Amino acid sequence: MDVMRPVMPEIGAVARSSAAVLAVALLALLLDSGTAAVCAVGAGVVCSGVALQDSPGGRVQLVLLVTLQLTGAVLLGSLTSAHTALFLAVAALWSFGAGMQWALGRHAGLIAAAATALLIVTPPTPPTARTVAVAVLATLAAGVAQAVLIAIWPPRRWRTQRAALAWAYRSLASDARRLAEDRDAPLDPAQLTWLRDTFADTQAGRRPAAYQGGHRLPERLMAAMVALRDTGADRDLVAKLLTDAAVALDAIAESKHTARHVAEHALVRVDATAAALSGEQGEAAQRFSRQLQQAAELRFPNLLQPEIIGPLRRAVTEVRGHLQRNSPILRHAVRLAVCVVLAIAGDRFAPIMHGHWIALTVLLVLRPETAHTYTRCIGRVGGLAGGIVAASLLMLVWQPTGWPAAVVAVLLFGVAHWAFRFGYLADSAALGAAVVFLLEIDPATAGATLEDRLFSVVIGGGLAVVAHVTLPDDLLTRLHQRAGELLKTEIDYAAIVIKAYVHEFDRPTDAMSAAWQRAFRARAAFEAASGAARASRELRRWLRTYRAALNAVTTACTSLERSLPAQPPAGLPVEFVTAVDDYIEALQGAPPTPAQPWTVDVAALTAAEQKLREQAATLPSESAAARVLVAEVATITRNLVEIATTREPISAR
Structure with missing residues (x-):
């Protein structure tokens, strides 16, 4: 069904992000060898993908968190890659942690896999203060540049829906204040039905979560206010609850950087007041409080309710809950760590040229799937091989290195944005071609032949399948x-x-x-x-x-x-x-x-x-x-x- 496919991000946003990635990569090439440029392109592309996700808020913070993770991977890789035993231990621990991040969702798992790839492709050269600093700073700059771009030019795809929701929440805030002052103030739940027309011409399968059925939540809030008025609850407590709710609703409608904190504190006060009511009044107040919290969570994705807790603590708690032997996430993390260690060992100790493709293949094809596991794993290997063949044929007539390879790699990652909507086969092919040119930026990872790449891809795909066979899900x-x-x-x-x-x-x-x-x-x-x-x-x-x-x-x-x-x-x-x-x-x-x-x-x-x-x-x-x-x-x-x-x-x- 076409409506269920992801849509291509805005062309202008992709172009701006790609230009920023190239700018940081070219600066890294001027300051250092290609290693820093590879890190810059890889980190910039990942952060660009995070920034361009459809979401009503929280993009800047999320991009910065991802940047820190990518920078940590580059730092560890730069410091330990020259020492094989230490590098194997670091890669095993990092890969295990990357596998556990699938507990937070598909996007978190893919981001962690990308960070692991940056760690793996670090060339085994003795580190110096200059090379490590340039690689780390280039990675950091690439991510920060994407955060700055998304803060200055936020996506405009859902601007009509955003404006409609903001107007609706401001209207609800005004109604809440009127109701707090006058218990008998007239409220018409049907006055927000116009929101349906705003959302009627958009396809639900392509909306981000905050805009799927976005017209219903304001309608429910209005109905909850009417129900709260009709319960005959304590006037003073209800007036306080509605006044705090109006503050929260105004904050949800705002785009100021302080809106999140205002909403958090207002919601805590609303929840405390709702808890003070009992019986029918208490049920109506708590239902109203939950709906307010839901609206705030959709507007501020990292907002936790009712406490003000950092999102990282929730992530750690979620991951910790999967540290039990029957968890499919734990088993995937073990499979990933074992396969990555074996792949790196094969690259370092076996006579395999450019064996880093083995570990890259494992990262690109291994997923914590129980449905269609082998079919999709083999399909991704086939798509990856097809992309490599296409890129290698192009390199027979033109062999770009340095900045030309960076330009082509960024363009191909842009193609991967578009290919994602056609399924995992096309996406794997586009990523395979992009990674070929990404590695050609750095002389330390460049020069692989088609045979070298395909041989390593087959080994990596075999490792992934064998890992599922030997350590299947419960x-x-x-x-x-x-x-x-x-x-x-x-x-x-x-x-x-x-x-x-x-x-x-x-x-x-x-x-x-x-x-x-x-x-x-x-x-x-x-x-x-x-x-x-x-x-x-x-x-x-x-x-x-x-x-x-x-x-x-x-x-x-x-x-x-x-x-x-x-x-x-x-x-x-x-x-x-x-x-x-x-x-x-x-x-x-x-x-x-x-x-x-x-x-x-x-x-x-x-x-x-x-x-x-x-x-x-x-x-x-x-x-x-x-x-x-x-x-x-x-x-x-x-x-x-x-x-x-x-x-x-x-x-x-």
């Missing part, structure tokens, strides 16, 4: 991951069928058939994983419940597909169509992470289903197709809630 963990994958594909199928009832789109039959095929393949993989796991009584009970609920979801979807009218019914109220769209968005949820399989957001799903039933009650009696839809949606919701609330077994014994 069988029960693998089963849970497969169950999450199956659940997600079934829900994607349901979402397409439900959408076809109220929206007309191109080739709905083909879309439903493709979604069903994905669900069928996921079911086969799930059954294979369940057959491999040792079936305890608890596991058999959970499998029966899971299969029964999922079969009921499938039956409801096929019934909907059989009853699907040739065209969406004409004259459906806008409110009903909106309720269906809200249900679809709540149904699809967020993508899974390497550390956590896909799950159902029960609260959001049941609330959306309740809203859909309320809107269906207002339909005329001749709306038979819509009533069939509502009945089957109720079945889907009931069984998905059963799946989500049934505890998975934690042991196969």
Whole structure:
């Protein structure tokens, strides 16, 4: 589905970032050998990718944190690369830490892998104060330059949505102050429905998290304020809560650098006041407080609630939670550390020319995946080899080194931005070609032949596959991951069928058939994983419940597909169509992470289903197709809630 593919960042932003990367690289070439330039280009490209991610806030801080990580990798590599035994120990520890960072998400894992690559490609030359300082400063300058650029020229793709949300939050702040002063002040929850029009012409699959269903949160805040007014709670406490909430809402709407701290302190006061209320008033106040915190978290991604805690402490806690033997993240970290150490040892001790490509291949292809592990691993190796072949053929007629190689490498990394939307094969090919020219910047890593590179890539790919075979994921963990994958594909199928009832789109039959095929393949993989796991009584009970609920979801979807009218019914109220769209968005949820399989957001799903039933009650009696839809949606919701609330077994014994 095209709407699910990532979009290309703005051309102007990519051009500015690329120019900054080249400027720092050329300065490094003037001051030192190509090693510092390689570090500058690598760090600049990674920080550029972080800065250009769609996010409403926190980019500058995130880029600076990533810069520090990349600088630390370069510093360690420069100091230890000449001493093989020490370098192996440092590489093992760093690779293990990089693997554990997948617990924080896919982006964090890929950034950690890039930092490890900078450490690995450091040439084994004796360090001097000058060479180490220039490499570290070039890396630091490349990252800081990206932070400065993103602070001066923030992305403008979602400027319309940002402006609309800012206006809505300012309006809510004004309403909160009026309500604090006058308990009987009129509030109309429908006054924010215009936000839907602002978000209607954007594709939900391409929005960052802060803009997916962004119109709903202000509407919920308005409804929560109305509910709080109608509870008859203590006037003084409610007035204090609403006054502090108005301060927080104004801060959320602002773009000043002090807005984050103002929002943090206001939210702490709101939460304390809400805790002082009890009964029905307390529930309404706490619901309002949670929604305020959610709005602040979306605006300031590193804002923690309700305490003011540094994001690094949360990251450490998250990683520490995966230091147990059944965690797929821990097993990936061990696999990565072992493979990197073996790859470096092969480069240093075996007669392999330019053997650093072995470790680079491991970093580029090894992932903490349980689904399609070997297929994707081999596919990435093939894509990487294809990119290397293309770059090597170009180098037969032109062999750039120094600054020409830096220019080509930066251009190819820009191509990788674009190729990412076509899948992991195209992305691997673009990255492979870019890394070829990146290494040609420095004479110490340049000069590899096509045979040298392909030989090392094959060895690295083999290491990655063997690592998965010898240290596979825990069988029960693998089963849970497969169950999450199956659940997600079934829900994607349901979402397409439900959408076809109220929206007309191109080739709905083909879309439903493709979604069903994905669900069928996921079911086969799930059954294979369940057959491999040792079936305890608890596991058999959970499998029966899971299969029964999922079969009921499938039956409801096929019934909907059989009853699907040739065209969406004409004259459906806008409110009903909106309720269906809200249900679809709540149904699809967020993508899974390497550390956590896909799950159902029960609260959001049941609330959306309740809203859909309320809107269906207002339909005329001749709306038979819509009533069939509502009945089957109720079945889907009931069984998905059963799946989500049934505890998975934690042991196969």
